[in-house]
Amino acid sequence: MFTVKKTLVWGWMLCAALAGCATSPPEPVDRPAPEPKPQLTEAQKRERYIADLLYGAERALSRDRLMMPGYDNAYDRYSSVLALEPNNSEAKLGMQAIVLRYLDMARNAAQRSYFDKAQAYLDRASGVLPDNAAVQSLVDQQREALAKPEPRLEAQNAHRLSTTALAKRTDEIKQQLAHLAQTAKEHNHMVLIVTGSDGQGRWVYQTMRKAVPGYLLRGDIQVGAPARIELLPPL
Structure with a gap:
C-alpha cells in the first residue's frame, strides 16, 4: 500500500514538473513601424529629371551622337531641358558644343574632298540653333570656304x-x-x-x-x- 501511494506521489510530482517546464508561445514583441520614405516634391522630381537629361546629353555628345540616332542623341535631350528651363546654362552650352562639333566635322570632310558630306554637316549645324545669328554667321563663312576650296596639299603618306x-x-x-x-x-x-x-x-x-x-x-x-x-x- 505504501509502495502504491509512493508511486502515485512521484507520478504526481513528475506531472507537475513537466507541466511547469512546458513553454508557452512567446509574447508578441512590439516593433516600431518603419518610417515612411520622404516623398519628393514636384520641384525635386523636376530637378532630378533635368539632371538625368543633362547627364544623358553629355554622354551622347562625347560619343558624337549629336542629332542621331533618334532614340539617343544630345540635341533632343538638351532641347527637352530648355523646354523646361529656357535659361539653363548647361543646356545652352551643350547646344553650342553640338554646333562646333558639326563645324569641325565639316572642315575635316572638306579637307578630304568630301564636299557633299561637309555640306550635310553644315546643314545640321545650322538647324541646331536656327535663330542664333552668331551660329548662322559661322555656318555661312564655312559654306563660302567650301565654295572656294583651297588647293589640297599632298599628304605626307601619299x-x-x-x-x-x-x-x-x-x-x-x-x-x-x-x-x-x-x-x-x-x-x-x-x-x-x-x-x-x-x-x-x-x-x-x-x-x-x-x-x-x-x-x-x-x-x-x-x-x-x-x-x-x-x-x-x-x-
Missing part, C-alpha cells in the same frame, strides 16, 4: 603614281594599285585618287576595286597633281 605608267596602263601600275587596294581593305581606309583627268581617276578606281572582289572600296576622285593615292581613315 603614294605617287607615275603619269607615264598611268597613261600606258602598265602591269607595274596595276600591281601598285592592287597593293594599295589591299592595304585600304586591311585597315578600312577610304581612298582619295588624284589624277590628271576624271576618266583616268575612274580607271584607277575600277582597277583597285578588281583587286579586292567582294569588298566595297570607298573613296573619291579629284583632278589635280601630282598623280597619287591617299589612304584616309574613315570619317
Whole structure:
C-alpha cells in the first residue's frame, strides 16, 4: 500500500514538473513601424529629371551622337531641358558644343574632298540653333570656304603614281594599285585618287576595286597633281 501511494506521489510530482517546464508561445514583441520614405516634391522630381537629361546629353555628345540616332542623341535631350528651363546654362552650352562639333566635322570632310558630306554637316549645324545669328554667321563663312576650296596639299603618306605608267596602263601600275587596294581593305581606309583627268581617276578606281572582289572600296576622285593615292581613315 505504501509502495502504491509512493508511486502515485512521484507520478504526481513528475506531472507537475513537466507541466511547469512546458513553454508557452512567446509574447508578441512590439516593433516600431518603419518610417515612411520622404516623398519628393514636384520641384525635386523636376530637378532630378533635368539632371538625368543633362547627364544623358553629355554622354551622347562625347560619343558624337549629336542629332542621331533618334532614340539617343544630345540635341533632343538638351532641347527637352530648355523646354523646361529656357535659361539653363548647361543646356545652352551643350547646344553650342553640338554646333562646333558639326563645324569641325565639316572642315575635316572638306579637307578630304568630301564636299557633299561637309555640306550635310553644315546643314545640321545650322538647324541646331536656327535663330542664333552668331551660329548662322559661322555656318555661312564655312559654306563660302567650301565654295572656294583651297588647293589640297599632298599628304605626307601619299603614294605617287607615275603619269607615264598611268597613261600606258602598265602591269607595274596595276600591281601598285592592287597593293594599295589591299592595304585600304586591311585597315578600312577610304581612298582619295588624284589624277590628271576624271576618266583616268575612274580607271584607277575600277582597277583597285578588281583587286579586292567582294569588298566595297570607298573613296573619291579629284583632278589635280601630282598623280597619287591617299589612304584616309574613315570619317
